[in-house]
Amino acid sequence: MLPAPPLTDHPPAAPAGHPPIGPEHRTALVDVNSFYVSCERAFDPKLAGIPVVVLSNNDGCVVARSDEVKRLGVDNGTPWFQLAARAKGWGMVAKSSNYELYGDLSSRVMELLGRHAAWQEVYSIDESFLGLDARRGAYVEQGRVIRAAVARHTGLPVCVGVARTKTLAKFANRIAKQNPHLGGVCDLDAMPAEHVDAIMTRVPVTGLWGIASRLGKRLNLMGIETVAQLRDADPVLIRDRFNVVVMRTVLELRGIPCIELEPVRPDKQQMIFSRSFSTPVVGAERMAQVMGLYAQQAAARLAKEHQVAKIMTVFASTSRFRDDVVSSIVSATVRMPNPTADPVLMSKAAIETIRARVVDGAPYAKAGVMLTGLEPAGAAPVFDEFLSVHEHRNIGALIGDVTTRFGTHAIGLGRAGLIRVPEWTMKRQRMSPRYTTDWDELATVHAR
DNA sequence: GAGGTACAG
DNA sequence: GGTTCTGTACCTC
Numbered sequence: 426m427l428p429a430p431p432l433t434d435h436p437p438a439a440p441a442g443h444p445p446i447g448p449e450h451r452t453a454l455v456d457v458n459s460f461y462v463s464c465e466r467a468f469d470p471k472l473a474g475i476p477v478v479v480l481s482n483n484d485g486c487v488v489a490r491s492d493e494v495k496r497l498g499v500d501n502g503t504p505w506f507q508l509a510a511r512a513k514g515w516g517m518v519a520k521s522s523n524y525e526l527y528g529d530l531s532s533r534v535m536e537l538l539g540r541h542a543a544w545q546e547v548y549s550i551d552e553s554f555l556g557l558d559a560r561r562g563a564y565v566e567q568g569r570v571i572r573a574a575v576a577r578h579t580g581l582p583v584c585v586g587v588a589r590t591k592t593l594a595k596f597a598n599r600i601a602k603q604n605p606h607l608g609g610v611c612d613l614d615a616m617p618a619e620h621v622d623a624i625m626t627r628v629p630v631t632g633l634w635g636i637a638s639r640l641g642k643r644l645n646l647m648g649i650e651t652v653a654q655l656r657d658a659d660p661v662l663i664r665d666r667f668n669v670v671v672m673r674t675v676l677e678l679r680g681i682p683c684i685e686l687e688p689v690r691p692d693k694q695q696m697i698f699s700r701s702f703s704t705p706v707v708g709a710e711r712m713a714q715v716m717g718l719y720a721q722q723a724a725a726r727l728a729k730e731h732q733v734a735k736i737m738t739v740f741a742s743t744s745r746f747r748d749d750v751v752s753s754i755v756s757a758t759v760r761m762p763n764p765t766a767d768p769v770l771m772s773k774a775a776i777e778t779i780r781a782r783v784v785d786g787a788p789y790a791k792a793g794v795m796l797t798g799l800e801p802a803g804a805a806p807v808f809d810e811f812l813s814v815h816e817h818r819n820i821g822a823l824i825g826d827v828t829t830r831f832g833t834h835a836i837g838l839g840r841a842g843l844i845r846v847p848e849w850t851m852k853r854q855r856m857s858p859r860y861t862t863d864w865d866e867l868a869t870v871h872a873r
Numbered sequence: 874g875a876g877g878t879a880c881a882g
Numbered sequence: 883g884g885t886t887c888t889g890t891a892c893c894t895c
Contacts, residue, residue, distance in 0.1 A: 635880070
């Protein structure tokens with residue numbers, strides 16, 4: 426991969442503030458095709474042209490598929506154990522998810538996209554909404570420049586949909602994906618209107634952003650089956666029978682913007698750290714160990730976002746796919762003495778809260794820590810007297826620094842500091858190296 | 874405000 | 883034997 430280009434090669438980064446709405450602007454939706462698969466391929470040329478899937482945590486089920494896999498008729502969410510036998514015959518390769526790699530490539534892509542837009546909303550790990558300004562050239566041309574820039578600097582393929590609203594930009598992006606002759610860019614207003622109408626008449630409502638299977642079923646019952654039919658439905662009727670969200674979709678399909686571009690990500694309201702185990706966890710002491718670790722991970726994330734939490738919920742449950750064992754779902758909520766991101770306090774609280782509630786003999790399959798009542802760190806002053814000893818000594822920040830410099834496993838409190846990884850840690854048997862974020866796993870380039 | 878439903882990626 | 887994780891908004895009570 427090429428390094429990020431110097432800033433002088435490009436327009437300046439997207440400005441802060443609210444984007445204007447006007448005839449000289451459009452909304453673009455840019456996303457990476459089969460993002461996780463494309464990340465794996467960017468570092469392993471052997472994966473090109475063959476069916477590739479990326480698996481969820483614990484190598485559980487399919488979360489990303491290459492085009493070859495989509496053509497084989499394999500759905501997202503398919504459990505790997507149902508696929509494994511057939512995979513060999515297909516020549517399919519499965520990779521464990523490697524969020525460190527995807528997160529790093531995502532930042533690079535997002536930064537590049539921001540440089541090519543008047544405004545940017547980073548919408549997900551692989552998508553941005555961009556505000557395009559007509560003064561920077563024809564929208565289709567801007568889309569092509571964006572595609573070329575991302576391909577050159579990261580090796581990742583993106584598609585660009587351009588339209589007057591977010592919903593239509595999403596739709597245009599879909600058209601760009603499904604029609605290779607468009608070269609990955611679709612400006613809805615640059616297409617003949619009857620052509621767009623013909624597509625909208627063919628595509629089912631569930632092809633739209635915000636309309637999934639359940640809403641789709643209910644809409645079908647009213648006789649609304651296609652995008653065109655939803656566009657032409659009565660917005661007020663739709664609001665009354667469904668909700669304002671679906672009504673906004675109707676209006677946006679007509680080119681009336683109802684969903685703002687949000688350049689600034691609002692602070693999180695809640696944070697969850699939850700994992701399924703590779704092997705069940707039994708007993709209060711083992712579960713205490715798990716919770717201590719999970720609470721520290723949650724604390725680290727919280728600190729990274731410069732937030733503190735007032736309320737903690739810990740939960741654990743046995744597998745819902747087994748009826749032959751003691752079944753148990755436990756959850757309990759505690760209020761922290763002060764809003765905090767302190768790993769010592771949080772792991773103590775998590776351990777004490779779960780210990781008393783674990784059911785003896787129940788094989789827990791999954792557990793987690795949920796933090797709510799989040800606020801920005803330092804927003805509310807805290808009496809010095811109320812701070813714990815570790816908060817005074819800033820142990821949390823110290824642990825954070827060590828983790829950043831030496832990795833997640835370099836330091837931990839109590840049993841989280843175990844040298845050996847516990848046996849219930851999630852299974853990631855098919856993981857590729859952290860090519861870009863770990864010195865020991867950097868990609869090697871051979872030249873001759 | 875809590876808890877359930879629905880959606881997204 | 884084995885089926886992800888995280889986050890938000892809306893609706894109902």
